Amino acid sequence: MSKRIKVFILAIIYTLTSLSTFSVQASKVTYSKTLEQIYKSKDVYTETQKRLKEFNKNYSSITYLFSAGKSVLKRDLQVLKIGNGSKKIFINAAHHPREYIGTILTLNQIQNLLEAYVANGTIDGQKVRNLLDTQVTFYFMPLVNPDGVQICVNGSPSYYFNANKVDLNHNYDALWFKKINSTYSTGPKAFSEPETQAVRDLCLNIEFDLTLAYHAAGNIIYWYFGQEGADRTRDLAYANMLKATTGYSLVSPSNYKSSTSGFKDWCVQKLKIPSFTLEIGGKRGLSKPVEWSYYNTIWNENKLIPVRIAKQLMTQKKFNGDKKTALIYKNSLFRQGQIISLEGKQYIAEKDIVLLAGKISDAQKQKLNQTRIYINKIPHINLETLAKSLNLVFRFEKSSNTVYIS
Numbered sequence: 001m002s003k004r005i006k007v008f009i010l011a012i013i014y015t016l017t018s019l020s021t022f023s024v025q026a027s028k029v030t031y032s033k034t035l036e037q038i039y040k041s042k043d044v045y046t047e048t049q050k051r052l053k054e055f056n057k058n059y060s061s062i063t064y065l066f067s068a069g070k071s072v073l074k075r076d077l078q079v080l081k082i083g084n085g086s087k088k089i090f091i092n093a094a095h096h097p098r099e100y101i102g103t104i105l106t107l108n109q110i111q112n113l114l115e116a117y118v119a120n121g122t123i124d125g126q127k128v129r130n131l132l133d134t135q136v137t138f139y140f141m142p143l144v145n146p147d148g149v150q151i152c153v154n155g156s157p158s159y160y161f162n163a164n165k166v167d168l169n170h171n172y173d174a175l176w177f178k179k180i181n182s183t184y185s186t187g188p189k190a191f192s193e194p195e196t197q198a199v200r201d202l203c204l205n206i207e208f209d210l211t212l213a214y215h216a217a218g219n220i221i222y223w224y225f226g227q228e229g230a231d232r233t234r235d236l237a238y239a240n241m242l243k244a245t246t247g248y249s250l251v252s253p254s255n256y257k258s259s260t261s262g263f264k265d266w267c268v269q270k271l272k273i274p275s276f277t278l279e280i281g282g283k284r285g286l287s288k289p290v291e292w293s294y295y296n297t298i299w300n301e302n303k304l305i306p307v308r309i310a311k312q313l314m315t316q317k318k319f320n321g322d323k324k325t326a327l328i329y330k331n332s333l334f335r336q337g338q339i340i341s342l343e344g345k346q347y348i349a350e351k352d353i354v355l356l357a358g359k360i361s362d363a364q365k366q367k368l369n370q371t372r373i374y375i376n377k378i379p380h381i382n383l384e385t386l387a388k389s390l391n392l393v394f395r396f397e398k399s400s401n402t403v404y405i406s
Helices: 003-021 035-039 044-058 101-118 128-134 146-153 194-206 229-246 253-258 263-271 292-302 305-313 350-357 362-369 383-389
Strands: 063-070 076-082 087-093 136-141 210-216 220-222 275-280 326-329 339-342 345-349 373-375 378-382 394-397 402-405
Touching: 035 044, 035 101, 035 292, 044 063, 044 076, 044 101, 044 146, 063 194, 076 101, 076 194, 087 101, 087 194, 087 305, 101 128, 101 136, 101 210, 101 275, 101 292, 101 305, 128 136, 128 305, 136 194, 136 305, 194 263, 194 326, 210 263, 210 305, 220 229, 229 275, 229 292, 229 305, 263 275, 275 292, 326 350, 339 373, 345 350, 345 383, 350 378, 350 383, 362 378, 362 383, 378 383, 383 394, 383 402
Parallel strands: 087 136, 087 210, 210 275, 326 402
Antiparallel strands: 063 076, 076 136, 220 275, 339 345, 345 378, 373 378, 394 402
């Protein structure tokens, strides 16, 4: 066979593979509801879940949908992972119910990234496929407080808390103090709420390099919480980029202790990573959700944010350590125990197997015991063997240091 024929055959194979992998390009993806319909729905939670599932189904080559935990009323706190890069960015919205315009914005940002990816297109001059395949992974949680949002859209438009009447963005362990009255509630203790516990555990397991939370309103950017030296210089550079992109104002760092125990505060103080709160929806007071008529402006101000923070993140020299191996088990984050990687294999403490998989048979136990090793004098079992014994699929993603068992 001549060299020319070989090249021709390889080109055909590559073309067919590309068409197969990105067949979604050939037909426009349609969704059950428009973003406006989701925003105006009386069941924003269900419609948001549907949209996330549609993203995950139609763009399965680059997405993974899982639950980080449950709300007070047992609604799933869904996270959509996009990409395979080693640097990890977490974007969330709707800590406060009446501010769920951020939910719509994050859904739109997700759609923008995915459509550019399959089209092999660019955003802000950046090849999205290259960004997501080799550099960055995004984790989006559009509804941090689904119970509160449902209360808001079903008759209480000014509602600000979760189902326990706690302000979730004053429930993080960052200069937390107890204050509970009719208009202000930090909860009985830091991380008292299942929603903030889930966000905390997600951050501790995935070990993000940067986080961003959307709130409303004000057209302002919170970026500072006591960081000094190189960390302050780094974070101010991000803040100025966010300012230049959105046109929003930076909140002065001079009186940062006047508002504490927020998600951004905890990320900056305890995790030591860049973290930002963007207040979208205009410079005005807010006692009810932002009117839909503001949305086009909000989108135009924020559509480039994911790619721009990713590009700036890639210029950093100092990143989060990514020392923990995370486990997504049956589409849920395993939060109760620790996974240990050793010589390219992943192990779970024997005592945690019941927490993970429930009751197992004697035959399964016998098979698992063959892989038992002791780490710090504690018996551990190989996760791949565990998955096989339960007839489940095991996958280890090295770039994000995450095990998937499904």
